[in-house]
């Protein structure tokens with residue numbers, strides 16, 4: 005089966021500063037992948053490179069396609085709701101998604117909105133930070149596509165809701181789709197992860213099967229992740 009994602013020798017600079025250098029990563033279909041790294045490591049940048057909203061050197065392929073338009077079509081990325089004014093009704097945002105994305109399924113969105121208790125009669129400005137994040141999750145997962153990129157989707161969401169969403173996220177993921185979740189709450193997402201990818205030292209520093217880490221290190225994924233920082237720059 006075609007890889008969901010292939011990143012080869014990707015380098016990205018902003019001015020004189022190298023953000024990512026010679027990054028390589030291949031993800032198979034059907035996985036839930038934790039994208040971990042410190043603040044400023046380059047996780048968001050990597051997601052932007054995948055969708056084509058940031059442009060670097062190297063090769064990126066999503067579900068076998070390299071062209072930016074095709075990559076965008078295959079990827080549902082949890083872009084913030086930056087483009088929408090506060091007085092925009094949620095119903096208008098939902099209608100916009102339906103128009104722009106052929107694979108946006110309104111029924112699926114309604115199910116997600118019910119599950120996440122989103123009041124779709126409101127305007128955007130009436131939502132709390134956590135509710136906005138829930139809306140972003142619902143909009144992102146309501147598309148039926150090959151690759152989902154969720155950039156710190158739970159940071160403003162209360163811990164009860166966070167656990168509920170994490171435990172049920174697999175049910176919203178199409179079987180052969182791969183979902184990449186960046187998060188700082190490593191211990192909370194660890195149980196659902198198939199693989200972990202660590203961004204460190206301006207590159208993809210480690211890519212491991214979650215089970216392999218659990219068996220080999222006899223420690224949790226969070227402890228493994230923390231140990232990489234304690235060991236400094238020794239790669240494994």
Ligand SMILES: Nc1ncnc2c1ncn2[C@@H]1O[C@H](COP(=O)(O)OP(=O)(O)OP(=O)(O)O)[C@@H](O)[C@H]1O
Nearest residue numbers: 018023041042043044045046047048049050156203
């Ligand atoms: N618009 C920008 N202009 C200049 N530098 C930028 C810009 N966006 C990101 N950077 C730099 O790129 C690096 C990677 O940032 P990025 O947002 O990808 O990190 P991150 O791993 O997602 O961090 P966090 O966990 O804090 O969200 C940082 O050093 C950041 O300062």
